[in-house]
Amino acid sequence: MSENILEVSHLTHYFKLNKKVSIKAVDDVSFQVRKGEILGIVGESGSGKSTLARCLMNIYEPKSGKVLFEGIDIFDKKAYRENKKFLQTQRQIIFQDSASSLNQRMKAKDIIAEPLRINHIRTERGSAEAEASFQLKYVGLDDSFLERYPSQMSGGQRQRIAIARGLTTEPDLLIADEPVASLDVSIQAQIINLFKHLQEEHGFSIVFIAHDLSMVEFLCDRVAVMYHGRIVELADTKSLYEEPLHPYTKDLLSAIPIPDPILERKKVRPDYSKTVYDTEGQLKEVKRGHFVLTKEGGEAVENK
Amino acid sequence: MELLKVENLSVEIGGQKDKVKPVRDVSFSLHKGEVLAIVGESGCGKSMLCKSVIGLLPKSGKITAGSIYAAGTDITHYTERQMEKLRGSFFSMIFQDPLTALDPTCTIGSQIAEAIRVHHKDMTKAEVNARVLDLMHLVGIEEPQERKNLYPYNFSGGMRQRSVMAIALASNPRVLLADEPTTALDVTIQAQILDLLRMIQEELDTATILVSHDLGVVARVADRVAIMYAGKIVEIGTAKEVFYDPRHPYTWGLMQSLPGFSRGKDRLHTIPGMPPSLVHLPKGDAFAARNEYALGIDYEQEPPMFQITKTHYAATWLLDKRAPKIECPIKRGRNDE
Numbered sequence: 001m002s003e004n005i006l007e008v009s010h011l012t013h014y015f016k017l018n019k020k021v022s023i024k025a026v027d028d029v030s031f032q033v034r035k036g037e038i039l040g041i042v043g044e045s046g047s048g049k050s051t052l053a054r055c056l057m058n059i060y061e062p063k064s065g066k067v068l069f070e071g072i073d074i075f076d077k078k079a080y081r082e083n084k085k086f087l088q089t090q091r092q093i094i095f096q097d098s099a100s101s102l103n104q105r106m107k108a109k110d111i112i113a114e115p116l117r118i119n120h121i122r123t124e125r126g127s128a129e130a131e132a133s134f135q136l137k138y139v140g141l142d143d144s145f146l147e148r149y150p151s152q153m154s155g156g157q158r159q160r161i162a163i164a165r166g167l168t169t170e171p172d173l174l175i176a177d178e179p180v181a182s183l184d185v186s187i188q189a190q191i192i193n194l195f196k197h198l199q200e201e202h203g204f205s206i207v208f209i210a211h212d213l214s215m216v217e218f219l220c221d222r223v224a225v226m227y228h229g230r231i232v233e234l235a236d237t238k239s240l241y242e243e244p245l246h247p248y249t250k251d252l253l254s255a256i257p258i259p260d261p262i263l264e265r266k267k268v269r270p271d272y273s274k275t276v277y278d279t280e281g282q283l284k285e286v287k288r289g290h291f292v293l294t295k296e297g298g299e300a301v302e303n304k
Numbered sequence: 305m306e307l308l309k310v311e312n313l314s315v316e317i318g319g320q321k322d323k324v325k326p327v328r329d330v331s332f333s334l335h336k337g338e339v340l341a342i343v344g345e346s347g348c349g350k351s352m353l354c355k356s357v358i359g360l361l362p363k364s365g366k367i368t369a370g371s372i373y374a375a376g377t378d379i380t381h382y383t384e385r386q387m388e389k390l391r392g393s394f395f396s397m398i399f400q401d402p403l404t405a406l407d408p409t410c411t412i413g414s415q416i417a418e419a420i421r422v423h424h425k426d427m428t429k430a431e432v433n434a435r436v437l438d439l440m441h442l443v444g445i446e447e448p449q450e451r452k453n454l455y456p457y458n459f460s461g462g463m464r465q466r467s468v469m470a471i472a473l474a475s476n477p478r479v480l481l482a483d484e485p486t487t488a489l490d491v492t493i494q495a496q497i498l499d500l501l502r503m504i505q506e507e508l509d510t511a512t513i514l515v516s517h518d519l520g521v522v523a524r525v526a527d528r529v530a531i532m533y534a535g536k537i538v539e540i541g542t543a544k545e546v547f548y549d550p551r552h553p554y555t556w557g558l559m560q561s562l563p564g565f566s567r568g569k570d571r572l573h574t575i576p577g578m579p580p581s582l583v584h585l586p587k588g589d590a591f592a593a594r595n596e597y598a599l600g601i602d603y604e605q606e607p608p609m610f611q612i613t614k615t616h617y618a619a620t621w622l623l624d625k626r627a628p629k630i631e632c633p634i635k636r637g638r639n640d641e
Contacts, residue, residue: 044490045461154578155346184345184517189561189572196571211490214520218563218572255491257498257520259562261543264523269495 005173005205006033006056011065013051025051026062027229030283033173038199038206040220040237042213042252048229049209050096053177056207057093069173089119092166096178098158102150102165109146112136112164119169135164139194156187163194167202175207180215188212192219213256217241222289225249230279235290245292248277306373307511308334308357308395308479313370315349315356324582326352328535329370334479339505339512341526341543343519343558345579349535350515354481357513358395359387375478393423395479396472401488402464406456412467413452416440419474439470442507444500462493466500473504480505480512486521498525519558523547528615531555534580534590541616550632551610551618553597559634589621597622597630 013026025048033039043049054060056067058074066073073079074087092115095101102111112135113128115121123131133143139160150158159179166174176195180188192215199206210216216223217237224234225248233246244250258264281295315327326349334340342350355361357372359382371380374394379387399405407415416436420427427435440448443466456464465485472480482501486494502525505512516522522529522543529546531539531554539552550556559565560573577594580586586593592602599621601607610623621627 044492156578185519186345186558186561186575189563189574192563193571193574213491214563218566252492255495257491257495257518257524259519259523259547259559259564261523261526261547264520267524269499 003034004032005035005070006207007066007068008032008056009066009068011052011055011062011067013048013055013060013062013065015051024048024229026055027279029065029226029229029231031224031231031234033205033207035172036199036203036205037222038195038208038220040216040223041207041209041226042211042216042223043226044211044252047226049211049226050177051229052226053093053175053207053209056175057091058087085119089115089121089169090172091175092169092171092173093175093177094159094162094166094179096181098155098162098182099150101162102158104150106149107146108132108136108148108150108153108161111150111161112168115165115168121169131168132164135168136161138167138198139164140190154187155183156190159183159191160194163191163198167198170202171204173205173207175209177209178211179208181211188215195219213252225252227277228279230293231283231291232277232279232293233291234283235287239287239290243290245286245290246277247275251275305336305375306333307336307375308513309373310357311371311373313353313356313372314368315352315361315365316368317352317362317365318583319364322583325585326535326582327356330532330535330537331370332530332537332540334511334513336478336511337505337509338527339502339514339525341514341516341522341529342532342537343516343522343529344532345517347579347582348532349582350517350532351483353532354397354483354513354515358391358397358481359384360397392419392477393475394477395481396474396477398465398468398472398480398482398485400484402461402468403456403488405468406464408456411453411455412440412459416452416467416470416474419471423475435474439473440467442473442504443467443470444496445470460493461489462496465489465493465497469497469500469504473508473510476508476510478510480510481515482512483515484517485514487517494521501525519547520562520564531558534585535582536590536619538591538620539618541612541618545613545616549612549616550634551612551616551623552620553595553622554591555618556633557594565634589619599627 009030011026011029014022015025016022041049055062067075072083109129109132112132116123116128116131125131125134132146136145141160180191196219208220220237223237223240224231227248233249244253254269281293283291284294286292311331313327313330317324317326330353344350356367367380371378413436416439417432420432420435436452437448445451445466486497514526526543528542530537533554539546539555557575563572566572575594580590588604589602589606592598601621607619607621609617609619611617622630
């Protein structure tokens with residue numbers, strides 16, 4: 001068995017607007033997720049992060065490209081059929097907006113136990129309710145939440161329920177699509193700590209999608225930066241934050257607000273809206289494990 | 305000159321049974337050409353404070369105590385008709401989500417023109433048009449002549465927020481209330497909008513109240529910062545005082561939950577627990593239950609505002625003479641200035 005849980009190669013997904021125009025949401029993206037790793041994917045809205053997440057979950061059928069999950073080609077219909085249960089239980093996704101991704105008419109215990117029911121999994125702890133209560137404890141909520149509806153909870157609590165639901169089938173890969181974007185800073189910290197704790201405990205892999213670079217720096221082992229559907233830089237977190245090579249990554253990093261008035265006001269920001277970055281070329285390994293989008297035979301991509 | 309002054313303001317919402325008190329005994333003043341940031345978690349009453357100032361409280365809400373002065377005049381008990389005259393000309397508001405603040409069926413240009421015409425009924429069509437182009441130029445929308453005929457859905461999030469700002473600035477307000485103007489935006493766009501806010505404020509000399517939950521956002525633009533918790537202002541001071549010499553444990557907690565402070569550590573610092581519900585407030589200091597430095601008296605009696613410097617106040621018993629000395633847990637290298 002290989003050390004990569006997920007291998008994505010040349011994944012491309014277009015959205016057709018009409019007969020002539022189509023948007024390249026994900027454009028020739030390749031990366032690997034190692035076992036037990038937290039991979040961060042950052043980029044602005046519209047850079048194709050969520051489309052990528054949905055492709056990885058078989059929600060969208062991509063135009064071309066290949067995704068291997070534990071060696072299974074998830075877009076090959078025959079392979080998918082044969083391994084359906086495995087694929088559906090071992091990959092889980094957490095969405096951004098917990099208010100709309102949880103059924104308003106279901107109680108927390110039913111929401112959490114639903115994946116077990118759908119996949120006909122025998123519960124280890126006797127009943128579905130016991131299972132739900134166990135998972136709740138895991139994400140830091142007590143049993144009083146079992147009987148509550150999503151509307152009776154705050155945003156942070158709802159997001160914990162969504163995480164608990166993702167964990168019931170004990171997946172090997174968790175895809176988190178902006179799980180903290182709609183939360184307060186103090187609650188964000190709680191949820192990030194929870195992710196870190198759960199990862200250490202279960203040892204699964206996480207693909208963590210976010211636009212908040214400071215949270216990604218804290219949580220992730222490796223980070224991929226997406227711009228207009230392409231990965232422009234992929235590196236270890238430390239190496240990326242200390243030595244960003246692609247101009248877009250540099251600009252993105254400079255936009256993080258620092259909670260220090262004097263330093264923050266000294267910073268001169270580039271005009272982000274006017275800069276267009278080149279998306280031509282291929283990812284090239286510049287240093288060990290540090291990939292940058294590079295033009296054919298040339299240096300790292302410059303601004304247009 | 306004090307452009308806006310709020311004194312001991314308290315607001316209640318709801319009927320006989322469940323009264324929510326989103327604003328409790330809040331006092332602050334806003335000077336000309338100044339940016340005051342109000343920071344707090346969601347549900348702490350930041351938005352309600354703004355809404356009560358411009359008279360947009362929901363029907364069940366009312367001001368139970370205190371007063372609001374606009375340029376020296378008491379406007380606490382103004383009628384809706386009197387308030388209408390002030391809105392737009394004296395203060396205007398930028399809302400959090402630009403997509404819901406804009407009308408999807410009207411062009412951007414006509415929405416800005418509408419805001420102008422409300423206060424300048426005698427303007428001719430050409431004058432209004434010229435003003436629309438001026439405003440769009442001011443907020444950094446390029447090619448206004450073509451763009452004014454576009455609809456909100458044609459615009460990106462940042463451009464929509466710029467349009468909302470153009471509408472808010474239509475009749476030169478003296479006070480601008482911005483309620484989480486960048487929460488729905490990307491980091492890069494957020495940086496642009498914040499710089500724009502600051503630029504407009506310097507150019508037009510408007511005073512701004514910026515509401516946010518992120519201390520990082522506030523650092524760049526605010527002159528003064530007020531930290532709000534459970535309907536009360538718990539610390540207020542100049543940006544430098546609050547960022548470099550915070551005194552309230554809640555401010556410490558907020559700062560520490562930013563990932564920058566936990567660099568190299570295993571866990572992010574969090575404030576334990578949840579903010580209290582504003583319906584059943586606990587006895588004593590509302591923050592006591594989440595406060596690792598809480599003293600016995602915190603559970604009994606609410607702390608008054610202690611003065612630290614002329615501009616810096618904080619409401620925590622730790623500042624009392626009899627309290628044990630506790631060092632601020634935030635350490636930072638001050639290699640600046």
